[in-house]
Amino acid sequence: MALLTEELASTADPGVLRGVMNYMVHYADQFHHPLEDLLFARLQRKDPSVAASIEKLEQEHADIGKAGASLLALFTREDALTKSEVEKATVLAREYIDGLNRHRELEERTVFPLANIVLETRDFEAVRTEIKWQTDPVFGPAAAAGYLMVLERLLRH
DSSP: OHHHHHHHHSSOOHHHHHHHHHHIIIIIIIIIHHHHHHHHHHHHHHOGGGHHHHHHHHHHHHHHHHHHHHHHHHHTOSSOOOHHHHHHHHHHHHHHHHHHHHHHHHIIIIIHHHHHHHOOHHHHHHHHHHSOOOOOTTTSSSOOGGGHHHHHHHHHO
16 A cells, blocks of 8 residues: 555556556455455354454455445546546545555454464365465566556565
C-alpha cells in the first residue's frame, strides 16, 4: 500500500494505480482474504474468545473488496476523470489505504499471534487443501506479465 500512497502523493501514474488495484481486487480479495477467512474459522472453532475480532476482520474483507472494486472501476475508465472525480478517487483511495492498515494491524496484533499458538500444522495444511491456491502474481516466484509495471515501481520504491 506504500506504493499506492506514493502514487497518490505524486503525479499518479494511471498504469501503476490500475496495476495495484487490479492486484488487490483479483488476487488479495479472491485468494488471500478467502484463505484468511478459512484460517479464522478454524481459529474461532478452537478459541471462541476471538469471535468478535474475527467477525470484524471478515466484515472488513467484504468492505475492502467493495471499496477496491470501486477504485479499480475508477482507475480503468476509458474516459478521463473530471477534476471532482480525481478528488473523489483520491479520498476513496486514502480511506481504502487507511482501512487496510487498520485491518492489517488488527490481524497482526490480535489474530495471527493467537493462530500461531492455537492452530496446529495440520490446520494450516487442511486450509491449503480447502482452497484453490494461486501463486501471488507480484510477490510470488515470478511476476505475472500484467503486473510488471507494479513490480518495477516497487523495486524502485
